[in-house]
Amino acid sequence: MNVLMCPICAQRLQREDKRWYCDNQHSYDVAKQGYVNLHVVQHKHSKTPGDTVLSVEARRAFLQGGFYQALQQAVVQRLRDLKLDYVLDIGCGEGYYTSAMQAEVKHCIGVDIAKNAVQVAAKLNPQVTWLVGTGAVLPVMDQSIDLCSSLFSPIPKQEILRVLKPKGYLLVVTPAEQHLYAIREALFDQVNPHQPEKFLLQLQEEFDLIEQTVVDSTLHLEQAQLKNLIAMTPYAYKAKAEKRELLQQRESLEVMASFQIYLFQKK
Numbered sequence: 001m002n003v004l005m006c007p008i009c010a011q012r013l014q015r016e017d018k019r020w021y022c023d024n025q026h027s028y029d030v031a032k033q034g035y036v037n038l039h040v041v042q043h044k045h046s047k048t049p050g051d052t053v054l055s056v057e058a059r060r061a062f063l064q065g066g067f068y069q070a071l072q073q074a075v076v077q078r079l080r081d082l083k084l085d086y087v088l089d090i091g092c093g094e095g096y097y098t099s100a101m102q103a104e105v106k107h108c109i110g111v112d113i114a115k116n117a118v119q120v121a122a123k124l125n126p127q128v129t130w131l132v133g134t135g136a137v138l139p140v141m142d143q144s145i146d147l148c149s150s151l152f153s154p155i156p157k158q159e160i161l162r163v164l165k166p167k168g169y170l171l172v173v174t175p176a177e178q179h180l181y182a183i184r185e186a187l188f189d190q191v192n193p194h195q196p197e198k199f200l201l202q203l204q205e206e207f208d209l210i211e212q213t214v215v216d217s218t219l220h221l222e223q224a225q226l227k228n229l230i231a232m233t234p235y236a237y238k239a240k241a242e243k244r245e246l247l248q249q250r251e252s253l254e255v256m257a258s259f260q261i262y263l264f265q266k267k
């Protein structure tokens, strides 16, 4: 596995014991948890970018409950059908999807800007190459990747085009129109439907859309799980505190999760 790229000079990285290094003597230690930090200071905008510790913990607790398993399995099935060598999961977070994807491909790389999330992910599955890095400079070589995935994460289009092999794939998962409607209705005076199709417009020049699927799951949430779900979504800090408090006092809630999966191929 040597498709990793030095984020400083763009040379190929080599592995030696507990570090990765390039020909220009830039060196990156493998952390004791097993990930490597390729997020160099030149590309940093804040001290602790990405997710907060609380949102990472809430998401891990919620996902461990299996509520998004239908989505995880739908993504895994797509990868199984495609028979891929190199997959790069952009915005891998604490690795719930990435770890499951790994079993279906030869080499799986997960990258996220949030170090605290990658630390959690690295413990989950040592078979994945876990990286702290940024979408601004994806730390892999040109045309080295068969499929890039972005689940609820940004889509750094130019970098994805650079790292994908010719005819490589891009898998995007984003909330479908009605995703968590009951929760958003409780939190906001006005609920705007999610607009997954905005990704189609953004990508149509460089990519062909070859498949689209919606995965729905009805979630029966007890109070603790409801709180975790609220804490892991962007709704948490956008909602008014009193509305959020009222929703969190609910003993239980039934809500539909609805995900849009798009599979694109580079033209």
Ligand SMILES: [Zn+2]
Binding pocket: 006, 007, 008, 009, 010, 011, 022, 023, 024, 025, 026
């Ligand atoms: Zn270098």
